[in-house]
Amino acid sequence: MSPLLKVSSIETLYFDRIYALFGVSLEVEERQIFAVLGPNGAGKTTLLKTVAGLLKDQPKKGVIEFAGHRIERRPPEKVANLGIVYVPEDRGLFRELTVAENLELGLWGRRDDGVQEDLEFVFGMFPILKERGKQQAETLSGGEQQMLALGRAMLRRPRLLMLDEPSLGLAPQVAKAVFEALLTISRRGTTILLVEQNARLALKVAHHGAILEAGRIVLQGTPKDLEANEDVREVYLGIGAADTVSPRGSAGPATRRRAGAAPQGVRSLAPRLVE
Ligand SMILES: Nc1ncnc2c1ncn2[C@@H]1O[C@H](COP(=O)(O)OP(=O)(O)OP(=O)(O)O)[C@@H](O)[C@H]1O
Ligand SMILES: [Mg+2]
Incomplete structure (x- = not known):
């Protein structure tokens, strides 16, 4: 079965010279919850806006296919008419x-x-x-x-619901309730592409995840794959190397960084994971 959304090697620039996405590719299967994680400025919002057709004449390169239609550089109302609904960060x-x-x-x-x-x-x-x-x-x-x-x-x-950081600014319990609602929405058959800084929460509900850093996807896989990656554990889940010997999820609070968001200034995955 072909994916509902297929993004192939897209390049998006601001002002025709500032690269925000450098050849991003991903495939979102029907009924899947697909989470794109990444720190501030990684290009997460740019990715959703590019798919939604909100950035005029972008992507400069690459192909976006949705339900069998080519949608790159189409105006936003045409994209919306195909069943893509975008909820921006400011809601x-x-x-x-x-x-x-x-x-x-x-x-x-x-x-x-x-x-x-x-x-x-x-x-x-x-x-x-x-x-x-x-x-x-x-x-x-x-x-x-x-x-x-x-x-x-x-x-x-929507056939595809795209959400920009649904947990942003919410208290942990409230964010959890919102993510539980995403599971309810998904069970009803709606496909979800979300971008998040709260990796812990996103990986709890997602079927597939990708890590976007500085405009490039540096790693993709199931939540299990991503959670098993030492760098993801350390940078995105805030579980230090010392915790890797303890059973999953039992790391003590003293060894954890603040839950969720990738801490700023912490080393990136890119140097080691990008090919
Ligand atoms: N309107 C714009 N004009 C110029 N550059 C922009 C514009 N919007 C975003 N950028 C740049 O593109 C890059 C990606 O930004 P984007 O907002 O997509 O990141 P993000 O991952 O959503 O970040 P955040 O987590 O802070 O929301 C950044 O370097 C940003 O400065
Ligand atoms: Mg953003």
């Missing part, structure tokens, strides 16, 4: 509108009879969106806003 909500109004925008243009079923799915996943229908979006907490963004995205019935 893209209309802050002055209410929760219900934001959800209605997700339904814009839909004339099929699955609307009620989709609303029930979203309210079942996030009951708070039903309870807070009249509340202005900007008065929601960060976690509730992420839920609203995900709920609205699901009302567009």
